[in-house]
Amino acid sequence: MRIFVHSCCGPCLIGVAETLRREGHEITAFWYNPNVMPYREYRRRRGAFREVCDRLNIKPEVADEYDLPLILGRVLAPAEKPGRCANCYGLRLNETARRVADGGYDAFATTLMISSRQDCDLVRGAAAAASNKHGVPFLDRDFRDVEESSHAAAREMGVHIQGYCGCIYSEEERYRKK
Numbered sequence: 391m392r393i394f395v396h397s398c399c400g401p402c403l404i405g406v407a408e409t410l411r412r413e414g415h416e417i418t419a420f421w422y423n424p425n426v427m428p429y430r431e432y433r434r435r436r437g438a439f440r441e442v443c444d445r446l447n448i449k450p451e452v453a454d455e456y457d458l459p460l461i462l463g464r465v466l467a468p469a470e471k472p473g474r475c476a477n478c479y480g481l482r483l484n485e486t487a488r489r490v491a492d493g494g495y496d497a498f499a500t501t502l503m504i505s506s507r508q509d510c511d512l513v514r515g516a517a518a519a520a521s522n523k524h525g526v527p528f529l530d531r532d533f534r535d536v537e538e539s540s541h542a543a544a545r546e547m548g549v550h551i552q553g554y555c556g557c558i559y560s561e562e563e564r565y566r567k568k
């Protein structure tokens with residue numbers, strides 16, 4: 391199948407791309423993550439995404455939208471989980487699903503399903519809603535078995551690995567714990 395893979399970052403893309411390719415799928419990696427802040431971190435992650443695509447010869451598609459008013463005003467309006475994350479997954483996966491038919495892909499997937507730090511059931515729900523809305527199939531796959539190897543490969547490549555999920559709330563949650 392031709393699969394359009396929403397990619398939250400480069401390090402998570404590695405394992406998902408290798409898994410899908412091993413199974414014979416053709417993939418295009420899609421960057422659309424306006425939830426990542428602040429801007430310098432957004433730029434670093436976007437750079438890591440591009441570097442992984444270059445190194446693994448993956449075709450990239452980039453929606454380079456850094457939109458603080460959208461994220462702060464709408465997505466992060468509920469400050470707590472799971473409300474804000476449901477909005478955040480919904481925003482990104484809707485945009486992904488919206489592009490599937492136009493791009494001639496058979497289905498979409500997301501690297502969010504590789505991460506033990508993400509709420510995979512919530513991701514699945516947002517993907518199902520996006521799939522219904524745009525009439526395109528979601529490849530519902532749990533990639534968490536390759537999370538560790540994916541990040542190990544990223545370390546070997548020397549690409550930026552983020553320390554927190556993306557929004558300013560997740561940054562605080564991550565570093566307050568230290």
Ligand code: SF4
Nearest residue numbers: 475478555556557560
């Ligand atoms: S914690 Fe992550 S998924 Fe949840 S709103 Fe923040 S950036 Fe989005």
